[in-house]
Amino acid sequence: MTSGMFRPVRVALASVVLTLAVVALAGCSFGDEKEIWEIAGPVFGTEYHINVVLTGDEEELQTLSEGIEKELNKIDASMSTWKDDSxxxxxxxxxxxxxxxxxxxxxxxxxxxxxxxxxxxxxxxxxxxxxxxxxxxxxxxxxxxxxxxxxxxxxxxxxxxxxxxxxxxxxxxxxxSGPQYIDLSAIAKGYAVDAVGRFLEQAGVEAYLVEIGGEVRVNGRKPDGSAWRLAIEQPVSERRQINRVVALDQHSMATSGDYRNYYESNGRRYSHTIDPEDGQPINHNLASVTVITESAMLADALATGFNVMGYERAQALATRENIAAYFIVRGEDGFEVHNTPAFTSYLTQ
Structure with missing residues (x-):
């Protein structure tokens, strides 16, 4: 993994696929006023993007960048199935x-x-x-x-x-009991998001947004006092489009869907999400599900589980357990959206 980089950003909206408006580092100066700085780099076959609200002290940003990279490297060395020596x-x-x-x-x-x-x-x-x-x-x-x-x-x-x-x-x-092959790809990124969040809090960063491969954790508020705005993506593969926006000043959010990671064979699309009951890629009308919880690790796992279950079963379970969940379902006339009562307070107008 290469070293992280940092740059100032002006964030109007951060989506779960990370659509960020950025200002180039060249020509910018560090000042005393707090603003949003981005620390970014590659990890786990994807990228991390971390926004921190700081005055922009270059030495502090570099220390944070190095500490974040160290945290992520430890997790990769522990939980990767792509590294033979993990x-x-x-x-x-x-x-x-x-x-x-x-x-x-x-x-x-x-x-x-x-x-x-x-x-x-x-x-x-x-x-x-x-x-x-x-x-x-x-x-x-x-x-x-x-x-x-x-x-x-x-x-x-x-x-x-x-x-x-x-x-x-x-x-x-x-x-x-018996040989097992464990794959943590549907929960490890969420854990990594939580780990970076804890690291930032221990380092004295009160407001931040951590995103790794679409899993997000936020804390505090932006310099203007507003909450972090996160977009739930429309579940279409051919373009980037926003379905709905949520506002968070705490908590974590994860989305699971069948519209990005898949392949086609003989005219059929095979999703990367596998149903453990029959070993088949999921094939139902639930296009994506977004979950908000205190822990990104838990949100990551729940979103995957709900995606496997399909809309009816997942909606019933999430409602019963008071879990904040947002479902995008393929209907006869296009996408339909549904959410549990616990999700309503996070939706923006």
Missing amino acids: ELSMLNHRKDQSEWADISAPLAEVLATALRVSRLTDGAFDVTIGPVVNLWGFGPEARPDKVPDDGELAARLESTGYEKLEVRSDPPAIRA
Whole structure:
């Protein structure tokens, strides 16, 4: 990962896909008034964009940039399935997973949250689905020459199941009944967003926006006293378009949809989101779901689980559990939008 960079920004609206109005660093001077500064760089195969409200002290910005990069590098070294020497990859490659294996506290925290969401969603969110995700070509394995057949899917599904995992926090450790391949791609970015937010708060930054691959966490307000405005994207692949805007001065937001990461074969589109029940890419009328919670890690996992469940089941669960969720559904005459009561207060006029 390369070093982060920083520049002043004037943010009217930050979308979940990060549409930011920026001012070039050249010709700008550091001053005493607080303004929004962006620190950005590559990570996890995507990019991070972090807005901090500061006076613009160059030394402070550089220290923050280096600290953010260090935090993200630690998480990548722990939770990546694309790095053979990561903590998670080495766990996945253990021959005997039935014995307790020591793991880091952050990895234990992520796995514990993943299992909690799995239970809540009746398995719609399942981090053990990695072998099936790889079979469909959305993981470290190469894209398949053909769509997997029923026999291949059945063989890989046989080894999955979140119920086979057991995680403890003190001391942090994991064990499994049978070999497991864990994929944290639907929750690790959210955890990273939270980790960077905690780092910024510990460094004395009171107002910020952290975004990694569309997962967002905000705290405090912009210099003019206004809340951070985030756009929920219209779920179309051919262009960038805003569906609705929310305003946050705290909390986190994550969106899961089937309109960006997919491929087509024989005229059919295959989403990267896999249903753990049958091993098939999701295929229903829910185009995207956005979740707001205090934790980006939890929002990330819930959005994925709700996306797998489909609108009717997810809406019922989110309403029952008082979870702020916003659904964009494909209808006969175009997109329909629905939200739970808990989401209403975040919507702008």
